[in-house]
Amino acid sequence: MDTRVTKKKLGLKERYAAMTRGLAWDTTYQPMDKVFPFDRYEGIKIHDWEKWEDPFRLTMDAYWKYQGEKERKLYAVIEAFAQNNGQLGVADARYINALKIFIQAVTPLEYMAHRGFAHVGRHFTGAGARVAAQMQSVDELRHFQTETHAISHYNKYFNGMHNASHWYDRVWYLAVPKSFFEDAMSGGPFEFLTAVSFSFEYVLTNLLFVPFMSGAAHNGDMSTVTFGFSAQSDESRHMTLGIECIKFMLEQDPANVPIVQRWIDKWFWRGYRLLTIVAMMQDYMLPKRVMSWKEAWEMYAEENGGALFKDLARYGIRLPKGWEIACEGKDHISHQAWNAFYNFAAAAPFHTWVPTDEELNWLSEKYPDSFDQYYRPRLEFYRERQQAGHRYYSKTLPMLCTTCQIPMFFTEPGDPTKICYRETTHGGDKYHFCSDGCKHIFEQEPEKYVQSWLPVHQIYQGHCFKPGVDPTQPGFDPLAAVLDWYDLNVGRDNFDFEGSEDQRNFATWRGDAPQAGSAKKGGAA
Amino acid sequence: MNTVATVSKVFIAFQDNEEARPVVEAILADNPQADAVYSPGLVKINAPGHLVVRRATIEEQTGRPFDLQQIHVNLVTLSGHIDEDDDQFTLSWNQ
Numbered sequence: 001m002d003t004r005v006t007k008k009k010l011g012l013k014e015r016y017a018a019m020t021r022g023l024a025w026d027t028t029y030q031p032m033d034k035v036f037p038f039d040r041y042e043g044i045k046i047h048d049w050e051k052w053e054d055p056f057r058l059t060m061d062a063y064w065k066y067q068g069e070k071e072r073k074l075y076a077v078i079e080a081f082a083q084n085n086g087q088l089g090v091a092d093a094r095y096i097n098a099l100k101i102f103i104q105a106v107t108p109l110e111y112m113a114h115r116g117f118a119h120v121g122r123h124f125t126g127a128g129a130r131v132a133a134q135m136q137s138v139d140e141l142r143h144f145q146t147e148t149h150a151i152s153h154y155n156k157y158f159n160g161m162h163n164a165s166h167w168y169d170r171v172w173y174l175a176v177p178k179s180f181f182e183d184a185m186s187g188g189p190f191e192f193l194t195a196v197s198f199s200f201e202y203v204l205t206n207l208l209f210v211p212f213m214s215g216a217a218h219n220g221d222m223s224t225v226t227f228g229f230s231a232q233s234d235e236s237r238h239m240t241l242g243i244e245c246i247k248f249m250l251e252q253d254p255a256n257v258p259i260v261q262r263w264i265d266k267w268f269w270r271g272y273r274l275l276t277i278v279a280m281m282q283d284y285m286l287p288k289r290v291m292s293w294k295e296a297w298e299m300y301a302e303e304n305g306g307a308l309f310k311d312l313a314r315y316g317i318r319l320p321k322g323w324e325i326a327c328e329g330k331d332h333i334s335h336q337a338w339n340a341f342y343n344f345a346a347a348a349p350f351h352t353w354v355p356t357d358e359e360l361n362w363l364s365e366k367y368p369d370s371f372d373q374y375y376r377p378r379l380e381f382y383r384e385r386q387q388a389g390h391r392y393y394s395k396t397l398p399m400l401c402t403t404c405q406i407p408m409f410f411t412e413p414g415d416p417t418k419i420c421y422r423e424t425t426h427g428g429d430k431y432h433f434c435s436d437g438c439k440h441i442f443e444q445e446p447e448k449y450v451q452s453w454l455p456v457h458q459i460y461q462g463h464c465f466k467p468g469v470d471p472t473q474p475g476f477d478p479l480a481a482v483l484d485w486y487d488l489n490v491g492r493d494n495f496d497f498e499g500s501e502d503q504r505n506f507a508t509w510r511g512d513a514p515q516a517g518s519a520k521k522g523g524a525a
Numbered sequence: 526m527n528t529v530a531t532v533s534k535v536f537i538a539f540q541d542n543e544e545a546r547p548v549v550e551a552i553l554a555d556n557p558q559a560d561a562v563y564s565p566g567l568v569k570i571n572a573p574g575h576l577v578v579r580r581a582t583i584e585e586q587t588g589r590p591f592d593l594q595q596i597h598v599n600l601v602t603l604s605g606h607i608d609e610d611d612d613q614f615t616l617s618w619n620q
């Protein structure tokens with residue numbers, strides 16, 4: 001804590017004005033439009049950038065001071081964790097698989113966010129917006145680094161973390177977060193802020209960083225909870241940037257309202273789909289539970305998001321399209337995602353498993369309207385098969401949604417027994433979608449989404465094998481060739497947790513007695 | 526979703542640690558309508574309509590000067606419109 005007693009010469013508001021507006025200028029050698037070519041073409045009309053407010057009024061000097069303090073605290077914890085072999089104190093080695101998803105799917109997004117905010121921080125003509133975006137760009141780089149540092153300790157002991165940035169560009173399920181962010185970054189600066197700062201950070205990231213990180217603490221992972229909350233402390237500022245940007249656009253010109261509404265519709269749905277994996281992490285990958293995905297959704301999306309949209313109604317903004325369907329999904333998506341990953345466990349660099357009876361009971365209690373009826377019998381069947389030595393691994397390639405790139409496993413609104421399929425035709429080709437939301441997004445910008453790098457299509461086109469591989473050879477195993485191209489360590493990074501090297505090592509290091517009859521149920525498909 | 530007409534809640538959450546404790550206590554003292562919910566590592570304070578964080582109350586708790594921007598160090602998340610100056614930090618919804 002800061003114990004210096006300094007008498008400030010300027011109040012917070014004056015200091016903020018002096019350190020942002022006071023340091024900006026309009027260009028004279030070149031016209032402003034040429035220097036800032038990107039902040040007009042989206043159609044957002046800005047009449048007075050002076051109206052942009054950063055309610056935190058954080059100036060660069062204060063920013064560096066408090067960020068430095070956060071870093072010192074964080075690294076003290078990470079070091080103590082490493083020195084005390086904290087990895088052995090986590091509740092259960094299955095939990096580590098949530099960290100694998102974190103380093104594979106979330107951490108690379110921090111880096112993408114760093115780049116995205118650096119870009120918009122350069123391209124807004126308003127100084128207040130530029131300063132806020134530049135701070136966020138530095139924050140995101142910090143998150144990428146602190147997450148990498150914290151998880152690198154686990155990488156010394158566990159599989160599935162050694163190649164995250166290579167996988168990010170290749171592995172099928174990582175195309176979901178990657179395409180989300182590339183979609184945002186290839187929009188204009190106002191769409192980017194609506195996508196990332198507002199729809200994702202304000203409406204949805206609490207669901208990732210708050211209950212999940214509290215869960216990490218509950219599972220004995222002080223390292224993760226500390227980087228998580230340290231990152232989330234910046235997130236408060238990011239969320240504020242998101243809501244301020246929305247209010248600013250809406251107040252500047254009524255013609256902005258329909259544009260902003262369209263972006264909110266699009267990015268709420270994109271973000272909701274992306275968070276499916278967080279839903280699964282929360283319900284299935286935290287051995288000691290804090291709250292269910294459904295409870296977190298009710299607290300952070302329904303209650304808080306509801307309050308937000310009620311407040312924004314005065315500008316003519318309504319709830320995002322698909323909101324009701326997303327709320328209905330709270331009973332289903334975590335279970336549907338876990339089912340998909342359980343079946344594709346040969347092809348993803350983390351382990352899956354059937355929850356224990358105690359965990360199944362917890363899910364039954366938390367999901368009284370869906371779990372026993374639709375999901376529990378399936379998991380019990382999988383366990384029966386696995387215990388009989390027939391752990392099933394799907395080796396076929398699933399159809400992907402062209403927009404969100406998630407395999408088609410979501411069900412019809414109102415009927416959780418029927419897979420939801422939608423399609424549309426563009427330029428003579430047929431495109432497939434997981435939902436009305438994703439189909440609608442495609443139809444708004446088909447020329448963008450026809451360029452999607454869909455992993456399954458790419459595999460079928462032969463783009464996901466190492467050079468020299470001949471798919472026409474007799475006995476060619478396409479999945480093995482793809483995993484080789486991923487540089488996935490087959491037998492160590494993938495398959496069931498039961499029988500995995502992680503499971504054996506963790507038990508050995510902790511001195512736990514081997515569980516009778518539990519080993520070697522996994523193995524090749 | 527609020528199906529009945531209720532006052533929207535604002536919230537602010539901190540890491541549950543010794544640095545944040547006087548801030549949390551000051552908020553609860555200044556906002557009788559607020560309640561604190563603890564979960565592992567985290568304390569989340571909810572309040573209907575609005576919530577205020579006052580520098581003076583935190584300073585009374587700790588007996589030393591406090592810069593309100595220090596809350597950034599242990600802040601986890603918040604919700605509502607923010608207004609901040611040197612003496613207080615408020616969160617509110619417009620309706």
